Amino acid sequence: MEYESELWIEICSPYYIDKLYNIWRSMI
Structure with a gap:
């Protein structure tokens, strides 16, 4: 539970x- x-x-x-957004932009 604590780990989750x-x-x-x-x-x-x-x-x-922010990191996920940068990855998403690079895929387009």
């Missing part, structure tokens, strides 16, 4: 979103 919440925080972090 940590993973969720990591996924929701602005850094991760």
Whole structure:
């Protein structure tokens, strides 16, 4: 349970979103 919440925080972090957005842009 604790691991899942940590993973969720990591996924929701602005850094991760920004990185994912850069990957998404490079695919187009």
